[in-house]
Amino acid sequence: MIWRWALPWFWLFLAGSGGARFRAATMLDAPRLAEIHAESFAIGWERHEFEAMLAGGHVADVLVLHGLLGDVLAGFAISRPAADEAELLTIALDPEIRGRGLARDLLARHLARVRRAGVERLFLEVAADNAPALRLYRGAGFVEIGRRRGYYAGPGGRRDALTFRRDLGDLDPVPRLA
Numbered sequence: 001m002i003w004r005w006a007l008p009w010f011w012l013f014l015a016g017s018g019g020a021r022f023r024a025a026t027m028l029d030a031p032r033l034a035e036i037h038a039e040s041f042a043i044g045w046e047r048h049e050f051e052a053m054l055a056g057g058h059v060a061d062v063l064v065l066h067g068l069l070g071d072v073l074a075g076f077a078i079s080r081p082a083a084d085e086a087e088l089l090t091i092a093l094d095p096e097i098r099g100r101g102l103a104r105d106l107l108a109r110h111l112a113r114v115r116r117a118g119v120e121r122l123f124l125e126v127a128a129d130n131a132p133a134l135r136l137y138r139g140a141g142f143v144e145i146g147r148r149r150g151y152y153a154g155p156g157g158r159r160d161a162l163t164f165r166r167d168l169g170d171l172d173p174v175p176r177l178a
């Protein structure tokens, strides 16, 4: 597809994250979310699974890059709320644009939105050897609360999961007018 070729070139026209914006995900985004997920994880989530999550009240935010050829959805974060708690199910960026601080910006935006949905505490689990994700989560104020040994199965054998928690009390709970 054209955007696969074009995406790295967008970066030649962008300075830092100046060409990035963030918004809530919509149903129309589901196919692209499934594509990015498939590029990011061994076991992908199908389009219909994303549609079900969006229809079911999950909080999902996307990163959109604006280049000379138009907008490209290049990452997302999605959380499942339950009462005043939520689980961050995943955050993933197109491989072409990782390592530029955009996941940090996306996660900050997502935490604020989750907070405004009435969530007090956010939990997540992540593979213990996923260095970029660990750094991202720790930098965003997540605190490690546990380890699940051999939690993930994969071609290289079983891997531990670490569990994290982020209290959201420091974030503004009041929706702001756009």
Ligand SMILES: CC(C)(COP(=O)(O)OP(=O)(O)OC[C@H]1O[C@@H](n2cnc3c(N)ncnc32)[C@H](O)[C@@H]1OP(=O)(O)O)[C@@H](O)C(=O)NCCC(=O)NCCS
Binding pocket: 040, 041, 089, 090, 091, 092, 093, 094, 097, 098, 099, 100, 101, 102, 103, 104, 105, 126, 127, 130, 131, 132, 133, 135, 136, 139
């Ligand atoms: C995890 C992920 C979203 C991070 O995206 P990213 O664009 O690389 O992240 P950023 O550039 O915003 O950097 C976030 C932090 O991670 C660090 N980081 C980025 N790549 C890194 C790497 N390869 N090794 C170690 N740290 C790394 C950055 O330095 C930054 O930390 P800092 O703020 O202390 O400098 C991305 O790697 C990804 O999509 N991975 C596949 C999906 C996944 O594993 N998701 C998380 C598990 S659910």
